[in-house]
Amino acid sequence: MKKKIFVPTMGSLHEGHASLIKEASKIGDVTVSVFVNPTQFGPNEDFESYPRSKEDDFAYAISSGAKDVWFPTSDEIYPNGPSASEDSGELGLILEGSFRPGFFDGVLTVVKRLFEIIEPDIAVFGEKDWQQLVLIKEFSKIFNGPKIMSVKTKRDKNGLALSSRNSYLSKKGYLQSLYISKALLKVKTAWDEGLRDVRALEAIGIDFLSEKISKIDYLEVRPSFLLPKLDVLNQDARVLVAAWVEGTRLIDNEELTL
Numbered sequence: 681m682k683k684k685i686f687v688p689t690m691g692s693l694h695e696g697h698a699s700l701i702k703e704a705s706k707i708g709d710v711t712v713s714v715f716v717n718p719t720q721f722g723p724n725e726d727f728e729s730y731p732r733s734k735e736d737d738f739a740y741a742i743s744s745g746a747k748d749v750w751f752p753t754s755d756e757i758y759p760n761g762p763s764a765s766e767d768s769g770e771l772g773l774i775l776e777g778s779f780r781p782g783f784f785d786g787v788l789t790v791v792k793r794l795f796e797i798i799e800p801d802i803a804v805f806g807e808k809d810w811q812q813l814v815l816i817k818e819f820s821k822i823f824n825g826p827k828i829m830s831v832k833t834k835r836d837k838n839g840l841a842l843s844s845r846n847s848y849l850s851k852k853g854y855l856q857s858l859y860i861s862k863a864l865l866k867v868k869t870a871w872d873e874g875l876r877d878v879r880a881l882e883a884i885g886i887d888f889l890s891e892k893i894s895k896i897d898y899l900e901v902r903p904s905f906l907l908p909k910l911d912v913l914n915q916d917a918r919v920l921v922a923a924w925v926e927g928t929r930l931i932d933n934e935e936l937t938l
Contacts, residue, residue, distance in 0.1 A: 683708030686800035686826065687746070688791065690716045692731035696806060696834040696842035698744040703831045704804045705745035712741040713750045713794055718762045719786030731844050750798075757793050764789045768815055771906055775920060776811050776931070779897045787812055788819050800826045808833040808841050810918055810933045814906050833932070835861065841932045853926035856892055860923055863889035863899065864934035867919045871936045876912050885919060895924040901936070914938070 685704040689697055691714040704710045714737050721727035734751060741749045754762055764785040768777065772784035795803065803826045805813050817828045834842045839861040840854070849857060867885040875881055878901045885899045899921040902909060906918075917936040922929060 683801040685710045686798050686803045687712045688794050689714055691737045692733060692844035693737045693740045694842050699834045700804050700806055700831050701744040701746050709747045710745060711748045711798055712746040715752050717790040719764045719789050720783050722780055731847055771815055775898060784815055791816055795825045802827045802829050804829045806831055811906060845928050848928040849926055857925045857930055859889055859892040860921060860930055860932050864919050868934050868936060878911055878913060893923045897922040
């Protein structure tokens with residue numbers, strides 16, 4: 681019997697989503713959900729303007745290997761009204777959570793509801809949202825949810841991590857955004873050359889990125905599973921960044937391995 685594989689998305693599908701669906705289809709029948717989740721958007725964020733394209737998303741998901749595509753309504757997911765009911769704990773308060781209060785509570789709430797309805801054997805997520813991935817892995821273990829599989833970040837030919845929000849960028853903004861992944865690679869190069877001092881690694885990335893981007897929410901080096909921040913790292917790690925380009929907030933991360 682084939683395994684039931686689930687790829688949850690917020691739609692506006694692109695090659696990054698396609699890479700998830702294609703990897704998932706290698707191990708079972710894939711159901712893709714498309715739902716712009718209101719509980720993970722703050723009051724001043726882009727819930728209303730978030731790109732939506734139902735017909736395009738359906739066709740794209742099927743052509744990428746999905747067997748089924750589900751477009752749930754808010755009432756199906758939140759029969760008692762949209763509100764976050766899960767607690768992401770201390771891990772949900774750092775990095776993204778410190779700039780987007782309640783964001784991860786909303787993410788875990790919708791993920792649990794989707795898992796309860798779909799009942800998949802395996803759920804597939806991308807590594808671009810690394811903190812989210814770590815939280816969902818731990819959360820799914822706690823309530824005996826599905827196994828969580830991850831797929832490496834899909835990038836365009838210039839290194840920009842694919843995101844639905846990239847569509848907000850002008851040509852000038854796009855060129856500016858390329859410095860985000862370049863900053864991560866600067867840190868990775870220093871790491872690969874043996875630098876393990878966290879502040880020094882972060883300074884390399886911040887100094888490079890701040891020459892082109894004026895608003896950086898964070899650029900931090902953390903142990904891979906986002907344990908408390910350390911001064912020196914002698915274990916696999918991630919450098920994570922969130923920065924603003926033309927009013928659009930972009931996130932990315934790069935693996936640092938021993």
